[in-house]
Amino acid sequence: DMKVTQMPRYLIxxxxxxxxxxxxxxxxxxxxxxxxxxxxxxxxxxYISYDVDSNSEGDxxxxxxxxxxxxxxxSLILDSAKTNQTSVYFCASSSRDRGRDTQYFGPGTRxxxx
Amino acid sequence: GEQxxxxxxxxxxxxxxxxxxxxxxxxxxxxxxPWYKQEPGKxxxxxxxxxxxxxxxxxxxxxxxxxxxxxxxxxxxxxxQPGDSAIYFCSAFDRGSALxxxxxxxxxxxxxxx
Numbered sequence: 001d002m003k004v005t006q007m008p009r010y011l012i013x014x015x016x017x018x019x020x021x022x023x024x025x026x027x028x029x030x031x032x033x034x035x036x037x038x039x040x041x042x043x044x045x046x047y048i049s050y051d052v053d054s055n056s057e058g059d060x061x062x063x064x065x066x067x068x069x070x071x072x073x074x075s076l077i078l079d080s081a082k083t084n085q086t087s088v089y090f091c092a093s094s095s096r097d098r099g100r101d102t103q104y105f106g107p108g109t110r111x112x113x114x
Numbered sequence: 115g116e117q118x119x120x121x122x123x124x125x126x127x128x129x130x131x132x133x134x135x136x137x138x139x140x141x142x143x144x145x146x147x148p149w150y151k152q153e154p155g156k157x158x159x160x161x162x163x164x165x166x167x168x169x170x171x172x173x174x175x176x177x178x179x180x181x182x183x184x185x186x187x188x189x190x191x192x193x194x195q196p197g198d199s200a201i202y203f204c205s206a207f208d209r210g211s212a213l214x215x216x217x218x219x220x221x222x223x224x225x226x227x228x
Binding site for chain 1: 123146148150156157158159160163203207215216218219220221
C-alpha cells in the first residue's frame with residue numbers, strides 16, 4: 001500500500017524554538033515536496049527535493065531549510081520558529097511516469113508557534 | 115510564473131445537485147492538470163487528471179473539461195453526495211523548469227447538504 005507518513009501530527013512550540021518535521025515514503029519516489037496550507041491560500045510550495053541531496057527552493061523558502069539524506073526521508077527544519085509559521089504542513093512525493101506527476105500526500109502536521 | 119485560479123471559492127448545494135468548479139491557468143507551457151480532493155482534516159487525494167492533448171475525461175460522476183485555447187478547465191460533479199463535501203484543488207504541471215512542478219489553485223470548498 002503506497003504511503004506517505006508524517007511525524008509528528010501535532011506540535012506546539014514557543015517562538016524561537018527549533019522545529020523538525022519528518023516525512024517518509026515507501027514508494028521509492030525520487031521527488032519529494034514540502035508545502036504549507038493556510039486558509040484561503042491553498043498550498044504554498046516551500047521546498048522540492050529531486051533526490052538525495054538535490055534540493056531546490058519553492059515559492060516561500062525563507063525561514064525554512066530541508067534535509068534529504070535517504071530517498072525515503074525528507075525533513076523540514078525551522079530554525080528559531082516564528083508565530084507566522086503556524087500552519088498545516090504537508091509533505092508529498094511523486095514519480096515522473098509517462099509525463100504525469102501525480103503527487104501522494106502525507107496526513108499533515110499541525111504546527112502552532114506561540 | 116504559472117498562476118492558477120479557481121472559482122468559486124465555495125459552494126453549498128443540496129444532495130443530488132450537480133456542481134461546476136472552474137479553473138484557469140496562465141502558462142501555455144503547462145501540459146498536465148491533476149485535481150485533488152481534501153476532506154476535512156484529511157490529506158489531499160488525487161481524483162482525476164487531464165493532459166493538454168485531451169478535451170474531456172470522465173471518471174464515474176466526475177467529468178473534467180479542458181480548453182487549451184482559453185487556458186480553462188472545469189470539473190463537473192453530478193449527483194452530489196454528502197461524502198463529496200471537501201476542498202477541491204486544481205493544479206497545473208509546469209514543464210518550464212528542468213524538472214517541473216505543480217502549481218495549485220486556492221481551492222473550492224464544496225458543502226453538500228443531505
